[in-house]
Amino acid sequence: MSKYEECLEELEESLPEYIRTIGEFQHENKKWQISNHYFVEKPDRCQICGHYPIKEIFEITSTGNILKVGNVCINKITNTKIGKWYKTTYKKIEQLKQNKSKITIISGMLKDYENDTLPFSMSSIACERFEKMLDRLCNGLNLTKSQDGLFYAYIKRAADYLESAEE
Numbered sequence: 001m002s003k004y005e006e007c008l009e010e011l012e013e014s015l016p017e018y019i020r021t022i023g024e025f026q027h028e029n030k031k032w033q034i035s036n037h038y039f040v041e042k043p044d045r046c047q048i049c050g051h052y053p054i055k056e057i058f059e060i061t062s063t064g065n066i067l068k069v070g071n072v073c074i075n076k077i078t079n080t081k082i083g084k085w086y087k088t089t090y091k092k093i094e095q096l097k098q099n100k101s102k103i104t105i106i107s108g109m110l111k112d113y114e115n116d117t118l119p120f121s122m123s124s125i126a127c128e129r130f131e132k133m134l135d136r137l138c139n140g141l142n143l144t145k146s147q148d149g150l151f152y153a154y155i156k157r158a159a160d161y162l163e164s165a166e167e
């Protein structure tokens, strides 16, 4: 599995994992749990507060009863910030997907550095910086401006190397 796939899987799995950590909760003297989570094309109504329209549904279950709940009410009844946390995590997943090529390039470069097969020179300080950049990208964040600068400087170095190798 590539570094990118690994990071994507980790972020995607953190979604159902969050639901597992909530487990059972009390709502109107009954024990409930979140049984499903999905998005709908056709807007729906929150079955707790009546809010319309909702497009993100958290389904909760208690002995045969199922309620469709919006992302505001789910926070209240579970006493968590799951609605907000999910939203943040989707954004991170989107960001991660956009940074797929950077993740692939940096992880490949670090592997070559480790194996001493990198065709151009890289200092150990730069290597540490690239490791930090990779962590950041894997967490669904963008590179900082200076990190981006370093990234493109090394891309240029790699391109220059390839060009000179062709001659």
Ligand SMILES: [Zn+2]
Pocket (backbone or CB within 6 Å): 046, 047, 048, 049, 050, 051, 069, 070, 072, 073, 074
């Ligand atoms: Zn509601």
